[in-house]
Amino acid sequence: MALLARLVSLVVLLALWQGVSAYADMRTLPPPSAVLAFILREAESGPLLFNVGVTLARVAVSFVIAMSLGVLLGIALGRSRLADRLLDTPLLVVLNTPALVVTVLAYVWLGLTETAAIVAVALNKLPNVAVIMREGARGLDPGLEEMARTYRFDRRTWIAHVLMPQLQPFMVAAARSGISLAWKIVLVVELLGRPNGVGFAINYYFTLFDVTAVIGYSVVFMSVMLALDAFVLQPLDAHVRRWR
Amino acid sequence: MSAAGAEREGALLDLRIDRKVYRRARTEPVEAVSGLAFSLQPAEITCLIGPSGAGKTTTLRILLGLDRDFEGAVTPSPEQVGVAMVFQDPRLLPWRTIEQNVRLGLPRERRARDLDGLFESLGLTPWRSRYPGALSLGMQRRVSLARALALEPRLLVLDEPFVSLDDAAAAGLRGLVVGTVAQAGTGILMVTHNVGEAIEIADRLLLVSARPARLLAEIPFDRPRDGRDRAWIESTRAGLADRFPAIIAR
Numbered sequence: 001m002a003l004l005a006r007l008v009s010l011v012v013l014l015a016l017w018q019g020v021s022a023y024a025d026m027r028t029l030p031p032p033s034a035v036l037a038f039i040l041r042e043a044e045s046g047p048l049l050f051n052v053g054v055t056l057a058r059v060a061v062s063f064v065i066a067m068s069l070g071v072l073l074g075i076a077l078g079r080s081r082l083a084d085r086l087l088d089t090p091l092l093v094v095l096n097t098p099a100l101v102v103t104v105l106a107y108v109w110l111g112l113t114e115t116a117a118i119v120a121v122a123l124n125k126l127p128n129v130a131v132i133m134r135e136g137a138r139g140l141d142p143g144l145e146e147m148a149r150t151y152r153f154d155r156r157t158w159i160a161h162v163l164m165p166q167l168q169p170f171m172v173a174a175a176r177s178g179i180s181l182a183w184k185i186v187l188v189v190e191l192l193g194r195p196n197g198v199g200f201a202i203n204y205y206f207t208l209f210d211v212t213a214v215i216g217y218s219v220v221f222m223s224v225m226l227a228l229d230a231f232v233l234q235p236l237d238a239h240v241r242r243w244r
Numbered sequence: 245m246s247a248a249g250a251e252r253e254g255a256l257l258d259l260r261i262d263r264k265v266y267r268r269a270r271t272e273p274v275e276a277v278s279g280l281a282f283s284l285q286p287a288e289i290t291c292l293i294g295p296s297g298a299g300k301t302t303t304l305r306i307l308l309g310l311d312r313d314f315e316g317a318v319t320p321s322p323e324q325v326g327v328a329m330v331f332q333d334p335r336l337l338p339w340r341t342i343e344q345n346v347r348l349g350l351p352r353e354r355r356a357r358d359l360d361g362l363f364e365s366l367g368l369t370p371w372r373s374r375y376p377g378a379l380s381l382g383m384q385r386r387v388s389l390a391r392a393l394a395l396e397p398r399l400l401v402l403d404e405p406f407v408s409l410d411d412a413a414a415a416g417l418r419g420l421v422v423g424t425v426a427q428a429g430t431g432i433l434m435v436t437h438n439v440g441e442a443i444e445i446a447d448r449l450l451l452v453s454a455r456p457a458r459l460l461a462e463i464p465f466d467r468p469r470d471g472r473d474r475a476w477i478e479s480t481r482a483g484l485a486d487r488f489p490a491i492i493a494r
Contacts, residue, residue: 145334165339243339
């Protein structure tokens, strides 16, 4: 039933798009059929798959870096008052620095390199992860902590059976919000300083005023990210909540 | 202060708290305990009774070695004695099964031990692979008791173990605790508000004053547990209420 509702809304949206595009200029709003034709053509004989692959790889690497550092940082902030006091201000500064500024500075300081691109994406996402994880680490159940101390849980047991299960919902939330943030930022990073990837391609077609190509690329990449959320992150979410 | 028996021979554990003060920044220091000493014997049920907020939980925390900031001594140390605790709220890991909850309470090298008999005796066998959320409070307390008993402790500490259970569940759990003393010779310290229940099963009552907690009296019962009928419990209770009106209501 839920799936049906989703399909219906998608079909209505496509029909609306098709309808409106009939009255619009082909160059400003191409119909869905033209976009689909572009996607197939670009996938078959153009660099679409290569560009999507390159961008996905950048998202993946910076996602892993930002998640692992952000989780560690967040736990430290949530567990230690001193760490929180020392690092709260720098964290707020990075959190409120525009993605564009972080990106430009990364390219200036590290050169127009792959490393700079990945650092820029990871740095943009890391504070979000840290803030979400800090909330998780602050909210640990004191009753369970006391139980773990009374029963002399060793460190490994405590981490695996007391700490991590309480943090898992926060990690999944951080991952889901983080992945959508990462893919939006990665396009800007590519547009500014990479010779390939979806962001580069969109910028290239923008200079040609090829709206069909711009929409085509964004539809493909959006679909990939939605699929990732629906088939990887949501099942993961359901898995960590199974005991409820 | 009655320190009777504090240095008795063969005691499992001697506890002496001369003073315990809570100091927090920007608030007046609060004296929680001043002069509380008792010793716990094997195969004996000791009930600690006192008004709410009297520092009973503080006393338990010190006894368990969770709080070391006090004047006094616990000898031998809780690690050496082998103490297990049953908390009032069962404090199970909701994301682990009943069986995992019980096994995780054991040190790593003993986790694989055979627990069939324990689960069977507590009526938990059908629930082993379920999560705590699927169980009633009474059953969760049983799991909490199973986790403590799996350690085969020499001293078992229970904090209000029968509170907010229906009569049948409370009686069932009480029977299990009393059975443990008879079978394994475990020493038991139980904190309770229920004076009738304490008189029914205790070998000894420790009456504690309002904060700061002080030992008011140590009351041993010689009558065997199965000889304690309603009438005897009521008259004992009435007698105590006359002597300690501040602690025991009529």
